[in-house]
Amino acid sequence: MAEQKTVKFIIERQDTPDSTPYQETFEIPYRPNMNVISALMEIQRNPVTADGKKTSPVAWEMNCLEEVCGACSMVINGKPRQACSTMVDKLEHPIRLAPMRTFPVVRDLVIDRSRMFDSLKKVKAWIPIDGTYDLGPGPRMPENKRQWAYELSKCMTCGVCLEACPNVNANSNFMGPAPLSQVRLFNSHPTGAMNKAERLNAIMGDGGLANCGNSQNCVQACPKGIPLTTSIAALNREATVQMFRDFFGSDYSY
């Protein structure tokens, strides 16, 4: 049989949150239909670099393995995407892996996405139904609206859109597209709409909506095809109205 085919990976590594990043090259045996995660597992089993040096296994995160949790997001050949749904056969070789540096790096490819989760809390990206008594069933949602909202609800908080945004970085406190689009989702829900003004005011605060500079990278990068820039423009319209309501007063200011 011919010599075993291999795949080369060049991985940007970092031992601790503050240490300097360095590169290591790995050459692993090729198998058909490999994804990037299976390659990382191979390296974990046998953590030896291409030039035979024994090293520590590369750290990464994963959960669902079917592109719905977002945990395995990393920069693959320059593009932020999910390692589990990225097939080795479809990539240019050698394959380069790096962490999404918009977020603090914990170790190797593991990042801390708290920034995004904190923003979701800030904008109240949920529907408050807890109370001291049973509130009964909420208003019904029209089916066509439900289908529309389902598209927005596909967000898995992976952070790819933040990584793609030139205005989300260490100098700025911009929350980025994902939490904004969630405000549009929850404000469209018949029950969620009861707290519409609260969420709008949250994104009209520091680090919010107005920080968008319309590079529109996010909508191209989102693996779930969420219409992020449409969400942002729609929220801009809502915020314009809210701004006048807040200033001039409204008969309906609840």
Next chain:
Amino acid sequence: MAGNREFFNRRLHSLFGVIPIGIFLIVHLTINYQATKGAEAYNAAAGLMEKIPFLLAVETLVIYIPILFHAIYGVYISFTARPNNIRFSTFRNWMFLLQRITGVFLIIFIAWHVWETRIAKALGAEVNFDMMANIVDNPAMLAFYIVGIVSATFHLSNGLWSFFVSWGITVSPRSQRVLTTVTLLIFVAVTFIGVRAILAFAV
């Protein structure tokens, strides 16, 4: 509006870009266009502007304050971005970068231009056709002015595009695409007016 300072500042920045700065730019270039009809026509048109009552107050309110606010805040906005056009080479991302580059260049251009004309006038020089003809007699200065004018018309046209998004007027992707074409046509028209005018001083 407590806690909304950043939102308010951004919206003010956006508004000032169009009203009054954008309108001023178009008026300014259109008056300059009179230079294509000769020195006299230009001097008459420019002289008309000088007849505005309370000129200094009007200038301060309609030009100086808005442009200073837009420029200073614009530099802050420009330098909080971390451009990534190599990784994400899309049309809008290049427009995003160009909006910031032209903005920063405009600070230099406008400062020089105001020094050479408006401040010179305050110090006793007369602003007229001959003054501009003298300035652009130097080919390097002519080139500097052309780059400055095209930067301004690009920045205004592309800024108009994002203005319509920032205020939530163009929401659907289709309306945003149509607006790209419309603002491109505006760019071509205003650039034609501006560049033809400066060339009229150079001949």
